[in-house]
Amino acid sequence: MAKSATPKPAEPPALKRRQQFAQTYQMARKSDPTIGRWVLGAGLVGLVVGFAVFWLIVGRNSVIGLVVTIVGALMLATLAGLTVFSRRAQRAVYGQMEGQVGAAAGALGLLKRGWHVDNAIAFTKQQDVVHRVIGPPGILLVGEGSSARLKGLLSAERKRHERVAVDTPVHEIVVGKDDGQVPLPKLARHVQKMKRQVQPAEITDILARLKAIDASRPILPMPKGPIPTSMKGMRGQMRGR
Known part of the structure; x- marks a missing residue:
């Protein structure tokens, strides 16, 4: 009876995504040293704006509303940070690639x-x-x-x-x-x-x-x-x- 090959355990997708994010950040930071500050600033602005908006809509009514406000603010902060990161990283990476063969x-x-x-x-x-x-x-x-x-x-x-x-x-x-x-x-x-x-x-x-x-x-x-x-x-x- 032939032995069945034991498949290798797949690497967790979340780990791969974190690695890609870190690699992109390190590459972009070489030509854009301020990228970290821009991402952090965008995240803080998103957090403040998101908290204010959700608080005015649902946060003042109940404890559940407060929880929704915090979660919504965190999501908006993450979205704002990722948006700024993607644009500045794109600009930095294209700048590094320009002039290279291929x-x-x-x-x-x-x-x-x-x-x-x-x-x-x-x-x-x-x-x-x-x-x-x-x-x-x-x-x-x-x-x-x-x-x-x-x-x-x-x-x-x-x-x-x-x-x-x-x-x-x-x-x-x-x-x-x-x-x-x-x-x-x-x-x-x-x-x-x-x-x-x-x-x-x-x-x-x-x-x-x-x-x-x-x-x-x-x-x-x-x-x-x-x-x-x-x-x-x-x-x-x-x-x-």
């Missing part, structure tokens, strides 16, 4: 379900990178690096995808601060706000068609330097939960 991949990792991201489908020796996103707007080719070198790289990838995914909209996005480019901190939001031109059922067909491109694509060495992935782990905090 920074756009980290930002694209914040996209929710319904989006399919393929990192570094093409790049140059100078570490100009093109990522691919499949979603409701169609096919998005996201380039980061030198705009002059990306022009030819994006054009070649666009033609390659249009030959396979006929009638599917193909969009080019260049990440940067120049005119016509999308700043890194606004990349995920910019992608999500693009016009919906493809139905969910069509996305499955597009992904199947693109397998032909990926199968014929030579195995390319990854550009030097790690592609940031910490943004994915920070998704909860950066959405202000």
Whole structure:
């Protein structure tokens, strides 16, 4: 009789969340030393405002009202602190990522379900990178690096995808601060706000068609330097939960 493998005990989700929160805080604090004071201040303001509001509504009537007032004030203080933390942490993390190879991949990792991201489908020796996103707007080719070198790289990838995914909209996005480019901190939001031109059922067909491109694509060495992935782990905090 074969021995059944003993599953390893899963790590408690609460512990993982605390670890992610602590990691995010330590990373953000490197470029924003005052983040702790801002979060504490927001929490105190939320506590005072929450207590005053709940006290005026229910707190004066009974002991239960007082309990509800305290609980409500604590919840509002927590929400205010987390909101300030998420915004300042997002700003700090994007500041640290900007200029790194593959920074756009980290930002694209914040996209929710319904989006399919393929990192570094093409790049140059100078570490100009093109990522691919499949979603409701169609096919998005996201380039980061030198705009002059990306022009030819994006054009070649666009033609390659249009030959396979006929009638599917193909969009080019260049990440940067120049005119016509999308700043890194606004990349995920910019992608999500693009016009919906493809139905969910069509996305499955597009992904199947693109397998032909990926199968014929030579195995390319990854550009030097790690592609940031910490943004994915920070998704909860950066959405202000």
